[in-house]
Amino acid sequence: MKRNAAILAIVLLVAAAIFVQIGKKNEKQTAAPTQTGPRPGMFVPSFSLPDLDGKPYQVGGARDKPLILNFWASWCGPCKMEVPDLIDLQTKYGDKVDLVAINVTSQDDEQKARAFAKEYGINFPVLLDEPGKVSESFKFLAIPTSFLVDKNGVVQEVVNLLPKAEWEKKIKALIKGR
Template identity: 70%
Template sequence: MKRNAVIVAIVVLLAVAAFVQNGKSDNKETSAPAKVGPRPGMISPSFTLPDLEGKPYQFGGERSKPVILNFWASWCGPCKAEVPDLIELYGKYGDKVDLVAINITSQDSEKSARAFAKEYGINFPVLLDVPGDVTASYKFMVVPTSFLVGKDGVVREMVNVLPKEEWEKKIKDLIRDK
């Protein structure tokens, strides 16, 4: 009889310990900022990356214009579909908003990125993230992904492929944003 009571007590203690431990690890995972990239309301990470000519491009903090950071790859079909609209919209709104294309070169190749930029005639800065550190700091899952960042350096929105009309609406909203 005593033996059964001891076994039941041990089982209950183990169950309670497992429950408490499981609750702790769940809380840790959901609140760990290291597993989440910038989302709306968060400061966009600062970085410096080379452009296609090798000149360093710095991003971070307050700016004179809002910016769209567009992460892309040359092998990405949706990127190929999206870039003509971005080129056109940058031609129309480039005096009011910056657009920066960040090639995820760590998952692409510099040669392919250069060929893509030339083929499509990209008219805004193209940066090369060769080591992949910037891409990793933004922690997104889908290519292309764009971060719309206000003049204050705060992410307003994160978007994927959009029709040109939706892009234009988002750009106008970003420009109006104070």
């Protein structure tokens, strides 16, 4: 009887160990989705989108100034919270950094995007991503999402909604090339 209990205990321990190993293997396989959009250290994809006046705006490659690409939508509550700070930051740092807002028009209404830009008095270029291909290529998970890009066209950081003081720190670092 003791022998059967010992054998049963060993079998249960081996089964538990196998179960744990299988669980760890599956956990490693499903831990994080693969993201193929631009991340820090990668070049920002080249693209051209129309601004609110229909003029094409080109992004990609080296620039005279660092660049902030801000993806947003008119229905987005955090975007509404963020835009006054971005307007102030554009006024303060616009001569040292380019700020460009990209409306995720494929998930928004163009007229609402235009009304939003007018209502808030956005003082930087607003681009319309009607087909959604540019937004899709950046593989972000939420809006607002901003890509901070250095003069060489390399993504330095990807951020979401930030307090104005944090934005200032990040912009100053981007300007200094850190």
